[in-house]
Amino acid sequence: MRELTYAEALREGLRQAMTADSRVFMIGEDIGVYGGAFGVSAGLLQEFGAERIIDTPISEATIAGACIGAALTGMRPVGEIQFMDFVTLTMEQMVLQAAKVRFMFGGKASVPMVLRMPGGSGTGAAAQHSESLENWFVHVPGLKVVMPSNAYEAKGLLLAAIDDDNPVIFIEHKLLYKTKGDVPEEPYRIPLGQTRVAREGQHVTVVATSVMVSRALAAAEELAKEGIELEVVDPRTLSPLDDAPIIASVKKTGRALVVHEAVQMGGFGGEIVARIASSEAFDYLEAPVRRLAGLDIPIPYNRELEYHAVPQVESIVREARKLARGEY
């Protein structure tokens, strides 16, 4: 099959959605001539014109608001927040407006919008350009939260998100944009709310999100050499969360490690652990359920510090090995 980068896969998804449906448009900072800070929309201005690829002033709250207003009145906007960090400026709009209006108005309004944004560290951009805030949105009923972990997932999940009649927070990862993978040319959808088992194994269940999926898979390769088989599970949509495959996996392995880049304290890992610990998998647990997550610090600029601030292949190997060997 044809290989595309994650960024190209997203662009193809956007192009196909916009071609198929004139209600779909893009809005954000520097998405036109510049092509987006990470190049995702490169060329789309030329294809669709400035009316549908809308460059905005630097006003994130109103980018979100513009999406909400347009979605309420029949359009299907795709907003771009240049770095996930800046979504902090849109919290009122996304949480008190986008997520609430449907319920608050008695189930009669709908807000079919996607807000895309790149999260994560690893580019030396320091504390204000490296946030991983997905769990904030997971904590907000009314929003859906998607985190594609590779190029194939990116396109399929983006098309499904654009189809969805709810506000979807679509979190890309800076380090994935240039990674390649097989991507079918035709439009395809990966339904929101379906957890994927990315690798089967019988010793330890590793639940990983976004860039951590490939790190977990790399760790699994390593450990396979030692005879330890990881089962790597990727929720793909953090909300709604399809926990059945996670629970089934833990029932099989009896051991679970949850890996994410966001800081551990108050993070999404807690949700996963709590789902496991209150499920029927509880009785099958042979070891404590462990989390491996970002350190509880802002992301440092210095390369080596930045590297050590979040889980890497080695640390996943180390943690999973300990779990498998009963060292917890």
Place this chain on the structure above:
Amino acid sequence: MRELTYAEALREGLRQAMTADSRVFMIGEDIGVYGGAFGVSAGLLQEFGAERIIDTPISEATIAGACIGAALTGMRPVGEIQFMDFVTLTMEQMVLQAAKVRFMFGGKASVPMVLRMPGGSGTGAAAQHSESLENWFVHVPGLKVVMPSNAYEAKGLLLAAIDDDNPVIFIEHKLLYKTKGDVPEEPYRIPLGQTRVAREGQHVTVVATSVMVSRALAAAEELAKEGIELEVVDPRTLSPLDDAPIIASVKKTGRALVVHEAVQMGGFGGEIVARIASSEAFDYLEAPVRRLAGLDIPIPYNRELEYHAVPQVESIVREARKLARGEY
């Protein structure tokens, strides 16, 4: 001892802090003549003047920013956000500025500020005035998060928060403002980061926050009649989290129920469950660890729906009883 309401206890704490230290001042919407939306600052304008009880325009982001700027330059501001919901407008300032500058500037800046706000439902104020967003802040290194559960706690924790050299998110509860309790007159501090065992019991550990502490205590009274003894644990500061007493309690009881008002999905309960599930208490668990939290919906206006949207004494009784009886 003298009884005060929670609001009065807070006011006394504010008054004592302002009297003792000229660097302490208050800033927020309608905190002057109006006395604050919930009356916490009533009379303080008369006592301290408009220079130290500062009424602002409706500009939440800049209320937060004003606190940060003042704190960076030698003052000790106490900001008020009228309803916790509106803190959504300050996320960039609190998360990317207040929480980050110390680390990001190499440990040299400090931001000694307190941002007070009332959270929670129960007043018929509907979806945009009833948020419980504490876990967002727990997820941000650099911030501290405090949730006093009664009048005594309110004053002692507030004075400690004002003393603290870090930005502190201080979350009050609307339904507690009028509740009374014994409050010493002299200033006293409850150190941040010390979990409290609010009631001892040997059958089930209930970890509860804010208004849920008194509901858990009421549930404990109920269940005591049936011979089920709950141990009620109140973390008081969600971040930093003193988990040792929680783990010790679960080692004793073998059963844990985490109760909070915030919606369950992605909530603070996950953090508590994860702490328990990865600790030495794991080996002592006799039942799955359960969460009882707000339903995953916005808070409805209708009284009965609102009541059923969050944990109440009956539902705590029900859940704790099931846990105690091994029905999970």
Place this chain on the structure above:
Amino acid sequence: MVASGQLQPEVIQRYHEVIESLGPEVLKQMLQDMHTIRAFEERAEQLYSLGKVHGTMHLSIGQEATAVGASGALRDGDYLLNHHRGHGHCLSWGSTPERMMAEFLGREAGYCRGRGGSMHIADMESNNLGANGIVAGGVPLAVGVGLSIKMRKTDQVCIVIFGDGASNEGAFHESMNMASIWNLPVIYLCENNQYAMSMPFPKAFNIKHVSERAPGYGIPGVTVDGNDPLDVYLAISDAAARARRGEGPSLVESVTYRYKGHSKSDRQAYRSRDEVAEWMEQRDPIKRFSSLLVAGGILDQAGADGMRETAMGIIDRAVEFSEASPMPDVSTILEGVYA
């Protein structure tokens, strides 16, 4: 316009013209609507005291002229983004007192199935996109509605209503600028009722009129007498015409006054009784418009007096309807979060 002091001859001329062009029936209906709004809110307040309505509410008593003048200048199909003090706007936009009151009483038959309450009346069918509990919360949405109109190439307009207090939120600034650079069909209507909760206008602004901010976005800004429905009508008509011509947004500031406390827990220590009394006596929008119509021979005194009763009757029926209609069933509590 009237608020700016002396009446210029052209203004008087336009005023005469508008009276002519609207004709007696519309003018009478405007007055009737103002009565209905007031009666509705008075009854809501009463039901609140009786404990039948809970939560809080923000009454617009004294501000009825702005609601009636503004919606009178707009068409079916236009969009409304409303704010917390928005009962009048809903009613003049066409919401029924029945379903509004049912919402206040938390009933399934309410506009929001009892989930929203007084602060969140919305009616998607009439393009009433909802009142907002967040100060300036609806203001950024106006950009999206404007964009959507532009992309769908209709001649709709969007009116977004907010208070003087809301004009100091960052959202005001961002939205106004974006609508301006893209020439969006948006009318920004600021109801300047002199206070934002307890904050008096002069303490929150270093300018005389909110409309002075319009030039900073390169758009027209006017200040009108918000207690005169015709003055509001004229300004909104102008703004709508401009918007429909594709010339972009306008800012209209309507100067008015709220008689009641900010919400249900306000002791009003921030203003004097005299000040309130003066507005009620000298500038009450209903009294004034009533006198105008009587003086102009459009209405006789009996007709004027009867309107209050008509309004009360409408509201009686609304309350009856609401009290007879069922509460939501708890089993439906999870409904409506996701589409």
Place this chain on the structure above:
Amino acid sequence: MVASGQLQPEVIQRYHEVIESLGPEVLKQMLQDMHTIRAFEERAEQLYSLGKVHGTMHLSIGQEATAVGASGALRDGDYLLNHHRGHGHCLSWGSTPERMMAEFLGREAGYCRGRGGSMHIADMESNNLGANGIVAGGVPLAVGVGLSIKMRKTDQVCIVIFGDGASNEGAFHESMNMASIWNLPVIYLCENNQYAMSMPFPKAFNIKHVSERAPGYGIPGVTVDGNDPLDVYLAISDAAARARRGEGPSLVESVTYRYKGHSKSDRQAYRSRDEVAEWMEQRDPIKRFSSLLVAGGILDQAGADGMRETAMGIIDRAVEFSEASPMPDVSTILEGVYA
């Protein structure tokens, strides 16, 4: 001021006065500082290409006059809130090239112990409260700094620097209004370099000058030639004097131009080479100021030429220092989150 077109005689007069009053040594130092800033950034760019500096950086090459003019007009003890394109401001505020460059290289000796990098240079000891990676992120803080000065009753002022793009963030609006109503000693300096990343000023604003927004807050707004350090100096001096007199904030817009791409990943498809060339040739701040000083007899050509070399020497030493200083130890990674 100069940017506004023809020079009025009073303006020329003031210009002469400022040259007199600053005296040759200060004027020469200003030029030297501009050279040092440029050399610093050129070197930083080079180190970036060599992979020695990572992450991203925002160069202010072409904008040096604003930095030098602004800090020249302020005093020790005043506060600086800086933005992402802020290396020049740091240097002219007194930060050492050594510790700045060490920060760029991620060293423990850097201003932020290598935790912050190019975007976050801060130096609490000199009241440099830090550069900001968030557009308009520092703007709300200015209110707090202003309040703090007022409460501590000192005669300090706070200057907060941001770009044209930042002027469309809600924070601009809220902060400006609050500083105005409380008469805070804040100087809002908007560096209008014609672009916000790829967004040209005329597409993001429906006005000619950012300074046209000042009247909406009841404060003075001026537009100056940001490529002339003296024009900037004069405007900031006026604003500072006003602030110290307790008369409140001002908005100064300095019109300038960045020569380099927005950050390290910019292909600059949004502007023409000719446009860039024109600014570089016709309005380069260093060339212009250098000629002025030579023409005025304050400097001879050799002196002017030597400044570039002096600057390079300063930067050489800074790089040497930085490369010789140690990286942070990974064991210290958790330090500095909490006080």
